[in-house]
Amino acid sequence: MKTSSVFLLIALGATLTQGYLFKSDGCPEPYDRLDETRCILTDPFVAKNYTDAIAYCKTHGGVLLHFDNCADQTLFYDYIQTEVGLASHHYWLAATDEAEEGVWLWDHDKKPVPMGSPFWYVGEPNSGTSYNCVVLSYSYTHRWVDVSCASKYLTICLRAV
Numbered sequence: 001m002k003t004s005s006v007f008l009l010i011a012l013g014a015t016l017t018q019g020y021l022f023k024s025d026g027c028p029e030p031y032d033r034l035d036e037t038r039c040i041l042t043d044p045f046v047a048k049n050y051t052d053a054i055a056y057c058k059t060h061g062g063v064l065l066h067f068d069n070c071a072d073q074t075l076f077y078d079y080i081q082t083e084v085g086l087a088s089h090h091y092w093l094a095a096t097d098e099a100e101e102g103v104w105l106w107d108h109d110k111k112p113v114p115m116g117s118p119f120w121y122v123g124e125p126n127s128g129t130s131y132n133c134v135v136l137s138y139s140y141t142h143r144w145v146d147v148s149c150a151s152k153y154l155t156i157c158l159r160a161v
């Protein structure tokens, strides 16, 4: 980046920190502010398999979508419904039962994933060893369903402010 470009960006209210360009909302490009503690990045154009979705978020200094409380289930449902062009898609969660069938763990900290309502759709997960990844499924009001990790869906990344 040319020096003149840096000055221009600072003038626009952005700052460079550790290689990331932080905007005035406290989130680095290309993230947007989600709430008090988190920034959010959605790629609404390129569907990726699970491995590539994990890598995409890591590349951008974040973690693939993950949450474990009802407030966040509502928050992300509302986000997907209200942001232009997002409602009719499935979104990866950073969870898998690849290591041990039926034991769902978050990818980033290996802690247990919440099971049952209101997270998972009724009867999910239900596909055994053939499906070891999870999406927020638009077919089921963005409740969670197990899917093949090789399928391609959209990616939401989170990053702490």
Ligand SMILES: [Ca+2]
Residues within 6 Å of the ligand: 097, 098, 101, 102, 127, 128, 129, 130, 131, 132, 133, 146
């Ligand atoms: Ca499974």
